[in-house]
Amino acid sequence: MYEIRLHSRGGQGGVTAAKLMALAAFRDGKYATAAPFYGAERRGAPIVSFIRIDDQQIKIYSQIHQPDLVVVLDSSIINLVNVFDGLKPDGKVLINASEIPKAASGYKSYCVDLTGIALKTDLIVAGSPILNTPVIGALAKLGLFSKESARAAIAEMFADERNLKAAMMAYEELVV
Amino acid sequence: MKNIRVLTLMPTVPDTEYIHKCTSACAGCSSDLILRHVLKAAGPDTVLVVPACCTSVLQGVYPNTSFGIPVYNVAFASAAAVASGMAAAFEELGKNTNVIAYAGDGGTVDIGIQALSGALERGTNFLYICYDNEAYGNTGMQRSGSTPLGARTTTTPGGKPHQKKDLDRIIAAHHLPYMATSCSAYPQDIVRKVEKALSIKGPKFLHILAPCPPGWRYDTAKTIEVGKLAVRSGMWAMYEREYDTLTLSGQTKAAMMKPAPLEEYLKIQGRFSGLKPDTIAEIRQSMERNLRLLKKEAEGTC
Amino acid sequence: MLTISTGNNAVAAAVREAGTGVVAAYPITPQTEIVEQIANFVTKGSMKASYIPVESEHSAMAACIGASITGIRTFTATSSHGLLYMNEMVNWAAAARLPIVMANVNRALGPGWNVWAEHTDSLQARDTGWLQVYVATVQEAYDATLMAFRIAEDRRVYLPVMVNLDGFTLSHITQQLEDVKIGDFIPPLVLDHKIDPAHPGGYGCMTSSVDYVRIRSDIERSMRDSVEVIRETEAEFAKRFGRSYSWTDDYRCEDAEVLILSMGTLGKEAEVAIDILRSEGVKAGSMRVRWIRPFPNLDLGDRELVVIDRNYSFGFGGILAGSIRAKTGKTCYNVIAGLGGQEVTYHDIASFVRNRKIGTEEWFGVKI
Numbered sequence: 110m111y112e113i114r115l116h117s118r119g120g121q122g123g124v125t126a127a128k129l130m131a132l133a134a135f136r137d138g139k140y141a142t143a144a145p146f147y148g149a150e151r152r153g154a155p156i157v158s159f160i161r162i163d164d165q166q167i168k169i170y171s172q173i174h175q176p177d178l179v180v181v182l183d184s185s186i187i188n189l190v191n192v193f194d195g196l197k198p199d200g201k202v203l204i205n206a207s208e209i210p211k212a213a214s215g216y217k218s219y220c221v222d223l224t225g226i227a228l229k230t231d232l233i234v235a236g237s238p239i240l241n242t243p244v245i246g247a248l249a250k251l252g253l254f255s256k257e258s259a260r261a262a263i264a265e266m267f268a269d270e271r272n273l274k275a276a277m278m279a280y281e282e283l284v285v
Numbered sequence: 286m287k288n289i290r291v292l293t294l295m296p297t298v299p300d301t302e303y304i305h306k307c308t309s310a311c312a313g314c315s316s317d318l319i320l321r322h323v324l325k326a327a328g329p330d331t332v333l334v335v336p337a338c339c340t341s342v343l344q345g346v347y348p349n350t351s352f353g354i355p356v357y358n359v360a361f362a363s364a365a366a367v368a369s370g371m372a373a374a375f376e377e378l379g380k381n382t383n384v385i386a387y388a389g390d391g392g393t394v395d396i397g398i399q400a401l402s403g404a405l406e407r408g409t410n411f412l413y414i415c416y417d418n419e420a421y422g423n424t425g426m427q428r429s430g431s432t433p434l435g436a437r438t439t440t441t442p443g444g445k446p447h448q449k450k451d452l453d454r455i456i457a458a459h460h461l462p463y464m465a466t467s468c469s470a471y472p473q474d475i476v477r478k479v480e481k482a483l484s485i486k487g488p489k490f491l492h493i494l495a496p497c498p499p500g501w502r503y504d505t506a507k508t509i510e511v512g513k514l515a516v517r518s519g520m521w522a523m524y525e526r527e528y529d530t531l532t533l534s535g536q537t538k539a540a541m542m543k544p545a546p547l548e549e550y551l552k553i554q555g556r557f558s559g560l561k562p563d564t565i566a567e568i569r570q571s572m573e574r575n576l577r578l579l580k581k582e583a584e585g586t587c
Numbered sequence: 588m589l590t591i592s593t594g595n596n597a598v599a600a601a602v603r604e605a606g607t608g609v610v611a612a613y614p615i616t617p618q619t620e621i622v623e624q625i626a627n628f629v630t631k632g633s634m635k636a637s638y639i640p641v642e643s644e645h646s647a648m649a650a651c652i653g654a655s656i657t658g659i660r661t662f663t664a665t666s667s668h669g670l671l672y673m674n675e676m677v678n679w680a681a682a683a684r685l686p687i688v689m690a691n692v693n694r695a696l697g698p699g700w701n702v703w704a705e706h707t708d709s710l711q712a713r714d715t716g717w718l719q720v721y722v723a724t725v726q727e728a729y730d731a732t733l734m735a736f737r738i739a740e741d742r743r744v745y746l747p748v749m750v751n752l753d754g755f756t757l758s759h760i761t762q763q764l765e766d767v768k769i770g771d772f773i774p775p776l777v778l779d780h781k782i783d784p785a786h787p788g789g790y791g792c793m794t795s796s797v798d799y800v801r802i803r804s805d806i807e808r809s810m811r812d813s814v815e816v817i818r819e820t821e822a823e824f825a826k827r828f829g830r831s832y833s834w835t836d837d838y839r840c841e842d843a844e845v846l847i848l849s850m851g852t853l854g855k856e857a858e859v860a861i862d863i864l865r866s867e868g869v870k871a872g873s874m875r876v877r878w879i880r881p882f883p884n885l886d887l888g889d890r891e892l893v894v895i896d897r898n899y900s901f902g903f904g905g906i907l908a909g910s911i912r913a914k915t916g917k918t919c920y921n922v923i924a925g926l927g928g929q930e931v932t933y934h935d936i937a938s939f940v941r942n943r944k945i946g947t948e949e950w951f952g953v954k955i
Contacts, residue, residue, distance in 0.1 A: 127761070128591070129763045131591055131595050131761045131762075132591050132761075135591050135763055140763065141591070141761075141763075142760055142761060142762050143760065143761040144755075144756070144759065144760040144761070145641040145755075145759055146755075147617070147702070147759065149754055167762075168858050168859050169856055169859055169932075169933060170753075170756045170757070170760065170852040170855065170857060171851075171856060171930055171931065171932040171933070172930060172932075174932075217655075320707075329784055329787075330784045331784060332782055332784060334653065335865070341792065341793065341849060344789050344791055344792045344793070345789070345792065345793070346792070346794070347789065347792050347793060347794040347795070347798050348798070349789075350788065350789030350792060352789065353785070353787055354784060354787045355654060355782045355783065355784055355786075355787045355788055355789075355790065356787075356788075356789045356790065356792065357653070357782060357790045357791070358789070358790055358791035358792050359649065359652065359653075359679065359680055360649070360675050360676060361644060362675075363645065363646065363649035363652075363675075363679075364650075365646075366611075366641060366643075366645070366646030366647075366649035366650045366653070367649045367650065367652055367653035369611075369639060369650050369653065370609060370611055370639060370647075370649065370651055370652060370653030370654035370655075370658060370661075371652030371653035371654060371656065371782075372653075373609050373611075373637040373639050373650070373654055374608065374609050374637070374653070374654035374655075374657040374659040375657060376637065377608045377609060377636070377637045378608075378657060378658075378659060380657075382784055398641060398642070399643060399646075400642070400645070400646045400950060402642070402647065403642030403643070403646055404646075405640055407639065407640065407641075408640070503838045505882055511749060515687070
């Protein structure tokens with residue numbers, strides 16, 4: 110089983126990103142679950158979602174304490190929450206940033222400027238850049254699921270082609 | 286001459302009876318009289334929704350019923366909500382059955398007002414009738430929000446210290462296509478208003494004063510007289526409001542020009558016995574204020 | 588079609604597929620998504636139904652009652668305080684013999700405000716005459732909702748059915764879902780006692796004790812008859828759609844010497860604990876209890892029992908453990924765990940089994 114913990118802020122699309130990840134993995138023929146952890150959050154508060162991918166049916170509903178991958182949609186959260194908590198020794202970190210923050214330098218970290226991609230592709234809703242579809246492209250590049258499944262998942266949930274464009278841009282920009 | 290006058294009026298009231306002569310209502314019950322005429326006006330394709338109130342009792346005991354239309358008895362606070370579900374279902378099923386919620390003042394102004402407000406706001410296609418005997422009659426005359434100032438009930442043994450809740454202006458705030466008030470002493474008026482209400486789609490509301498011999502403590506033979514005195518004195522105003530246009534009924538126009546003495550209405554009822562002069566003055570003041578507001582509204586000057 | 592869905596959206600999809608005619612509901616966390624999705628279906632025209640946005644849960648159930656008695660298929664959804672607020676009408680719906688289906692998204696009760704999973708809300712309604720089933724996956728939430736309509740509307744039952752799913756843990760999780768084309772699996776609703784002006788009668792009027800007892804005993808007779816209807820319905824569902832359900836969801840129980848009994852998602856997580864225990868040489872099995880009303884005949888043999896209750900009856904104990912004790916005469920190790928969304932992992936569940944003290948009760952995470 111591959112376990113991912115996704116950190117974002119309320120309103121950034123973290124919950125949808127988690128669903129998209131599950132859908133893409135599912136289109137790869139895997140079993141997948143995406144469980145947002147809801148507190149009494151309002152817009153802007155740090156929130157976390159748990160995604161599991163496996164070849165067998167997933168029966169676990171509890172939180173992920175030892176993730177294989179940590180995804181951070183908002184790098185400012187790193188100052189508030191220990192996003193690396195419990196990360197497996199060979200675990201990876203994907204951060205929405207143009208360069209890897211110092212705090213993440215001790216881990217197998219990757220970065221891609223998802224916010225910049227959203228702005229470049231005009232993927233903005235109600236004044237906020239949309240990060241949930243670009244991150245799917247980056248995760249495909251990391252090998253979480255195939256590029257085709259990433260495309261399929263995005264197309265299934267969003268009609269607006271800017272989403273797909275942004276995801277593919279993130280796929281190209283992420284250096285692995 | 287008197288008989289001829291009656292004959293010219295009565296043909297407007299349908300002959301068919303839907304309430305049979307075996308109800309378990311108290312002698313002189315005006316609610317029974319109201320419902321008899323409501324159903325005459327509504328006709329057979331009607332379902333009555335009844336929350337806890339005197340009408341839950343006066344139908345009779347299972348498996349018998351004294352009513353000739355289906356009656357759906359429901360919990361106290363739920364009449365308007367049950368009716369809104371029923372109205373939606375009939376509409377979905379393509380049926381034009383009248384849905385009439387028939388509730389007392391307790392079930393309307395107090396415990397049922399939330400459900401009623403919701404159903405009105407949602408534009409439910411139904412008629413809600415509040416028959417108002419100004420107290421919890423079914424449980425033995427405790428005060429309700431509709432009990433008038435000064436009236437003695439079992440929970441206001443010294444007379445109610447608060448004014449009657451102004452239900453009609455609460456209802457009016459929902460801007461219904463049709464709402465009206467009436468009184469059991471004027472059955473033709475009830476029939477006409479129910480017929481009119483049921484000809485309109487959407488939420489309709491009727492508020493009907495229902496004098497209650499055991500609760501108001503008067504001679505059972507005087508139910509009509511008490512009702513007429515309520516209207517003639519101006520204590521109960523009869524009118525119709527279509528959206529925001531108010532039309533006063535003839536009886537109330539007459540009462541505004543030449544009212545019967547308020548004291549006559551009060552002294553005929555045991556519940557008002559021992560009223561202090563300043564309480565009577567307060568009752569008169571609020572009555573006059575109500576009539577003044579209605580008159581202004583009818584004249585379109587408010 | 589095979590896709591992914593949240594638990595809430597699966598319930599909404601099943602309600603649409605069932606051909607529901609009237610939905611009256613009031614939003615409450617974590618059920619709201621069901622109401623929103625149905626409102627969305629009706630607005631977009633993919634569901635031909637009347638959606639009544641009532642002003643309270645009391646009115647939600649009242650409106651369902653008013654609709655259902657006309658003979659139309661009716662649904663509502665609620666949770667926690669909403670269920671408690673509608674409790675009067677919940678009782679009314681059952682005694683009025685109305686086949687209403689309700690999804691209850693299990694949530695803790697205040698104070699303090701807590702929006703997470705717990706079963707005390709629906710278990711407080713266990714004596715109302717509603718049938719109650721508890722589900723553990725998104726697929727099961729969908730399937731159980733479809734089956735609920737067929738079971739409720741069966742002439743032998745004519746009682747409402749409550750489908751219970753854990754708040755957030757199941758209502759908001761995304762899992763795979765295979766939806767179905769229902770076909771004639773749910774026959775058209777024929778309500779013998781539907782209200783009809785052509786056949787006037789009094790419903791629910793004053794009733795003598797003699798008749799009242801007869802009418803109440805008839806509810807219990809139908810509850811007993813529902814056992815066969817549930818069996819038939821689940822068998823027919825398996826035949827048509829290939830997914831089998833029963834009174835309990837059993838995992839490695841055949842040769843088990845110790846059984847974990849639980850409800851909802853904890854019962855699925857328990858299966859992971861069973862695999863761990865088995866690898867340690869402990870012959871353990873999991874029995875997830877699905878139906879609470881009617882309460883199943885459990886064949887527990889002489890195995891040791893560890894009962895996890897995500898609920899509590901103050902001054903009594905865990906409700907599942909108490910029910911098992913009452914019905915089978917067997918004592919157990921009763922663990923009160925998961926209240927108010929308390930996290931319970933498969934590691935925790937495995938340790939409950941390892942540390943079991945039969946005949947005692949323990950609260951996970953606290954000492955009392």
